[in-house]
Amino acid sequence: MSERPEESKPTPDAESLLPIDEHIEEGHDAEGRKVRHRGIYLLPNLFTTANLFAGFYAIINAMNGNFYVAAAAVFVAMVLDGLDGRVARLTNTQSAFGAEYDSLSDMVAFGVAPALLAFEWALGSMGKVGWMVAFIYVAGAALRLARFNTQIGSADKRYFIGLASPAAAGVVAGTVWAFSDFGIKGSNMAFVVAVLVAAAGMLMVSNIKYHSFKDLDLKGRVPFVAILAVVLVFAVVFSDPPRILLIIFLAYAASGPVQYLLQLRRRKTTE
Numbered sequence: 001m002s003e004r005p006e007e008s009k010p011t012p013d014a015e016s017l018l019p020i021d022e023h024i025e026e027g028h029d030a031e032g033r034k035v036r037h038r039g040i041y042l043l044p045n046l047f048t049t050a051n052l053f054a055g056f057y058a059i060i061n062a063m064n065g066n067f068y069v070a071a072a073a074v075f076v077a078m079v080l081d082g083l084d085g086r087v088a089r090l091t092n093t094q095s096a097f098g099a100e101y102d103s104l105s106d107m108v109a110f111g112v113a114p115a116l117l118a119f120e121w122a123l124g125s126m127g128k129v130g131w132m133v134a135f136i137y138v139a140g141a142a143l144r145l146a147r148f149n150t151q152i153g154s155a156d157k158r159y160f161i162g163l164a165s166p167a168a169a170g171v172v173a174g175t176v177w178a179f180s181d182f183g184i185k186g187s188n189m190a191f192v193v194a195v196l197v198a199a200a201g202m203l204m205v206s207n208i209k210y211h212s213f214k215d216l217d218l219k220g221r222v223p224f225v226a227i228l229a230v231v232l233v234f235a236v237v238f239s240d241p242p243r244i245l246l247i248i249f250l251a252y253a254a255s256g257p258v259q260y261l262l263q264l265r266r267r268k269t270t271e
Contacts, residue, residue: 044093047084048105051077055109062117070117071177075245077109078166099152103145110169111141115197121176122186122193133194137172140201141165147205160210163203163253167210170249171200178242200253208256
C-alpha cells in the first residue's frame with residue numbers, strides 16, 4: 001500500500017501572505033472567559049471603510065480645487081465615524097482591530113484631509129509658513145489619536161482630553177466651506193485660516209477637557225420637548241449647513257478653554 005503523502009504545513013512566510021480574514025484576536029466573553037475570534041467584524045468596519053473613503057475623497061477634491069465638495073466630504077466622514085463605534089457597541093462587535101482601523105481612518109479623514117484642504121485653499125499662499133502650519137495640525141491629529149488609543153478603558157468617558165480630531169476637522173473644514181460658499185478667495189484669509197488651523201492643532205494635544213456627550217442615554221425615555229429640540233437643531237443646520245456647522249464647531253472648540261479659564265478663576269477666588 002502506498003502511503004499518503006503528509007500535508008505540508010504553512011511556513012511563517014506563507015502565513016504572512018494569508019488574507020486579512022485569517023486575523024485572530026483574543027478577547028473575553030460575557031462571563032469573563034478568554035475566547036479567540038477569527039476574522040474581522042464586517043458591519044462596523046464597513047462604516048470605518050466608508051469614513052476612510054470620505055476622507056480620501058476630500059483629499060482628491062481639495063487637490064482638484066473643489067473645496068466646497070472636499071469640505072462637505074469631511075463632514076460626511078464625521079457622521080460615518082460616529083456610526084461605526086455605535087454600531088459596534090449595539091451589535092457587540094467591538095474589537096482591538098476595529099479600534100486601530102478606526103484611528104487610522106480618522107488620521108486620513110480628520111488629520112490629513114483638513115490640513116491639505118486648508119493648505120490648498122489658503123495656506124499655500126503663505127509659502128513655507130503655510131505648510132508648516134498645516135503640518136502642526138497633522139502632527140496634532142496624530143498625537144491626539146495616539147493618546148486616545150493609549151487611554152482607552154482608563155479615561156473618564158464623560159470628557160475628552162484635548163479637542164477631538166473630528167471637532168478640529170469641523171473647525172477647519174467648516175471655515176473653508178463657509179467662506180468658499182461666499183466666493184471668498186482663501187488667499188485673502190490666509191492669516192485667519194493659519195491661526196485657526198494652528199490653534200486646532202494645539203488644542204488637540206492640550207490637556208484641556210471637553211465634554212464628550214457619551215454619557216447621554218439614547219436608549220432611555222426622554223421628554224417630548226427633547227425630541228422637538230433635536231428636530232429644531234436639525235432644521236437649523238439644514239437651513240444653512242456651512243455657516244451653522246462652522247458656528248457649532250467654533251463654539252465647541254472655544255468651550256474647552258473658556259471652561260478652563262473659569263475653573264482657574266474659581267480656584268483663585270477660593271484661595
